[in-house]
Amino acid sequence: MPLLEIKNLHASIGDKPILKGINLTINPSEIHAIMGPNGSGKSTLSYVLAGRDGYEVTDGDICLDGQSVLEMEADERARAGLFLAFQYPVELPGVGGMSFLRGAVNARRIEARLDEIDQIAFVKTVREAAAKLGIKDDMLKRAVNVGFSGGEKKRYEILQMALLEPRMAILDETDSGLDVDALRIVSEGVNALKTDDIGVLVITHYQRLLDYIIPDHVHILADGKIVKSGDKTLALEVEKTGYGGFIDAA
């Protein structure tokens, strides 16, 4: 069964249609990349998938493991295994990092009818996962994303992903604001998650990230529709010729 199926997805913000019939199927263990110019609907797609308020799905469906998620709130989708790594992670002053991470992991565990995680064991798990991503202990003690640099925020997103063990991960412009070293570390983090059954959707403007996270499939999004799909060579083609030719095709 496909992991994520997006069927003829139409979505609007207010009266303005942004997504105009997207079809995409992601199977377990596949990495897909969606590339597109500014204004093509990339970020809208990530928000619609994650269930953000303010976006209206006017037609079509989104299914995770064969179940429609359209009626589910953002938190229910997350507990069902969907994860969105934000383009601009939000600062939460006063919300302690550790209690935030534990709250998120426990929400997922309670949904799966598992016991809440042991506090001491959890701290150890977090420290180990953080070390792999080059995240210092000091950062874990701070309020969520507060005072983090752009690169630190992105690493923290990947840390959350590692801890939450999603079924389907969506990375929205994870490369923006990253220098080459950070890009490599973040990509290693993503690649480490690629197990037999996880699906990954990488949303990006530039091809650069795809040097590190090698996609199985690449799709070009223009004006709210996928106008071309192919393998990783499609990303290189975009890098050479730009999006112009694809937008005309739409």
Place this chain on the structure above:
Amino acid sequence: MPHDVISFERLTADASSRYAKNGWPSSKDEAWRFTNINAIRSAQFAPAEASLEPLSSPEDNVIHFINGVYQPIDNMSFNDGIHCENLSQNTALSSALAAAVPDQHKVADFALAYARDGLAITIDQPVAKPLQLIFDYSGDGVSSHPVLVFKIMPGASLTILEEHKGEGSGLSAPLMLFCLEEGARLNHARRLIEADSRYHLGLNLVKQQAKSVYHGDMVMAGGDISRSETQVSLSEADAQSYLNAVYLGRDKQIRDVTSRIDHDAPDCQSFQRIHGVLDNQAKAVFQGKVKVERYAQKTDGNQMSRTLILSRQAEANTKPELEIYADDVTCSHGATIGELDDDQLFYLMSRGISQDAARQMLIEAFLVDVVDELEEPQREWLVAPIEQWIKSRVTT
């Protein structure tokens, strides 16, 4: 500073005649423009009369007040450095209070008019164990008039944990004066957690001499109408004052946090942080006046008020007032009123945290921020009623 000698008896008699003449404040009084106390004005209150039985085993550094009345002083027990007398027997401090009570202050006059006696507490060395003031109220139509005057001697220090709690439909009108002498330090944590049926009109007066530090931290979580007014005068150089407050209102409750800080000497600092959360049709005002006299150069005065509105029917008013006559000062003020942030809510929910839990986390973060830097036991002691309020909000 020498004052005219005024006995406690004379002080209350004078206040009584002023109260008889001037009565209650109304919305025509500028300081009461946003705080409608018609419910208090139209209610009939009888001052608490009871005297208290001695306790069989009084705890160290705890003073228990029932409807504002305390047990006999020789039944109290204190650590070294704390000296407690009846205010009626300490004319130095009753005179200090008479000098400190602001002119034309109707609530101060009401508080004093019916006060039976007060406590005069002198601190003459650093005291480690906090002094607990527990105000317990009960009964309908009872007004409580506790009066306390503290004198913190040079170099002495104290932490006060002051709690107002209890049931019934009464009115509490505590009046307190804190005189901080040179280098004295007072940590003054207060929590107002009276039943939602009660009224609270409190006045705190703080007089600070050179290099003294006053740290006032309040959580106002209870009462139908609750008002807390603090007036600080920084009368000698290098004194510091911190006024932090959290107020919480719901249903049709009224919250009023009023402050006035007089910078009467150079090189003093004042910092105020006020965070409030209002739900349902609650109404609140923060009004803060900072006055910097001409000779109070190098004053540092900061004031920040933030209100979180959980309902479109709630109403928040803020009235910052800076009056600056010195030309070399750093003074700032800011006020925000807003709702929970959608981006923050979505971020938490996208991690699997339910909307209710996410809202709770954000409200708590916003409020705890004000008291987060405090030392224990004050921090935990003030966080507890905040958490309690947030929990009860969700379950009701």
